[in-house]
Amino acid sequence: MQPSDMKGKVALVTGAARGLGRATALRLARAGADLALVDRDEAPLAETALLAEAQGVRALALPLDLAEGSHCSLAVARTLETFGRLDALCNVAAMLGAGRTEELDDETIDRVLAVNLAAPLKLIRSAMPHLIRAGGAVVNVTSCAAFQGQAYLAAYSAAKAGLTHLTRSLAMEYIKTPVRINALAPGGMRTALAAGFAELRDPDPELLARIQPLRGVVEVEAVAEVVAFLASDAAQGFHGACINLDNGVTAG
Numbered sequence: 394m395q396p397s398d399m400k401g402k403v404a405l406v407t408g409a410a411r412g413l414g415r416a417t418a419l420r421l422a423r424a425g426a427d428l429a430l431v432d433r434d435e436a437p438l439a440e441t442a443l444l445a446e447a448q449g450v451r452a453l454a455l456p457l458d459l460a461e462g463s464h465c466s467l468a469v470a471r472t473l474e475t476f477g478r479l480d481a482l483c484n485v486a487a488m489l490g491a492g493r494t495e496e497l498d499d500e501t502i503d504r505v506l507a508v509n510l511a512a513p514l515k516l517i518r519s520a521m522p523h524l525i526r527a528g529g530a531v532v533n534v535t536s537c538a539a540f541q542g543q544a545y546l547a548a549y550s551a552a553k554a555g556l557t558h559l560t561r562s563l564a565m566e567y568i569k570t571p572v573r574i575n576a577l578a579p580g581g582m583r584t585a586l587a588a589g590f591a592e593l594r595d596p597d598p599e600l601l602a603r604i605q606p607l608r609g610v611v612e613v614e615a616v617a618e619v620v621a622f623l624a625s626d627a628a629q630g631f632h633g634a635c636i637n638l639d640n641g642v643t644a645g
């Protein structure tokens with residue numbers, strides 16, 4: 394699964410400051426796409442933009458907080474102002490909000506649902522007319538947590554399951570347009586996100602063991618390759634798919 398040539402195309406990637414978002418941005422840059430890059434973390438986001446530009450493409454860094462609804466439409470508007478088109482939207486940003494459910498505060502629950510579920514929907518809503526015009530693609534990064542109950546991740550898992558179903562519903566709604574809408578569900582990757590578990594006080598090791606990837610994590614670059622593939626014209630025929638890329642986590 395390799396992306397096709399994306400020269401002359403524009404991709405908007407969220408969560409681009411680090412981890413899978415950065416790897417996706419750099420893979421798309423290598424394929425020739427100009428980039429609009431969103432993250433709330435300004436300095437590492439600017440670094441991703443510089444790394445992308447070093448590959449010979451244009452990169453616009455948009456330091457925004459996707460938990461703010463208005464920032465989602467702003468991200469799309471700034472992309473259009475700068476590049477005049479949008480061919481691919483990669484919803485990669487996420488927050489974990491790990492914790493015992495009875496100890497979660499309202500702010501954490503609201504932010505996890507906002508960043509992981511509402512923001513992708515709001516970005517897709519704003520991007521859709523431009524994606525239809527370009528015959529483009531949406532890639533929603535979900536998680537193996539969408540398919541299995543995971544202790545200490547109630548809000549995150551529910552949001553990821555919601556994002557998976559959102560992908561299928563939108564695939565039906567837009568099936569008569571040229572836009573392709575797909576989801577990719579990674580298992581464990583070695584990124585800052587997983588460090589969120591470290592904040593748990595006295596977690597039950599048996600419950601944690603159930604979500605360990607027995608065959609180990611998948612490298613972010615390998616996952617980014619598939620995100621970029623789904624974002625490109627090479628993925629003709631993929632529509633409403635949710636691809637598991639989890640080294641067997643959801644197999645049993």
Ligand SMILES: NC(=O)c1ccc[n+]([C@@H]2O[C@H](COP(=O)([O-])OP(=O)(O)OC[C@H]3O[C@@H](n4cnc5c(N)ncnc54)[C@H](O)[C@@H]3O)[C@@H](O)[C@H]2O)c1
Pocket residue numbers: 407408409410411412413414431432433434457458459460484485486487488508534535536537578579580581582583584585586587
């Ligand atoms: N790391 C894993 O083990 C794993 C497993 C399954 C799925 N995933 C999914 O992969 C994707 C990438 O995760 P990652 O592991 O690279 O995580 P990461 O923490 O390394 O990167 C996530 C990025 O999202 C950004 N972000 C968070 N909240 C934001 C907000 N309100 N506004 C703007 N940006 C915001 C962060 O600043 C960060 O740069 C996520 O969708 C995640 O749910 C990760």
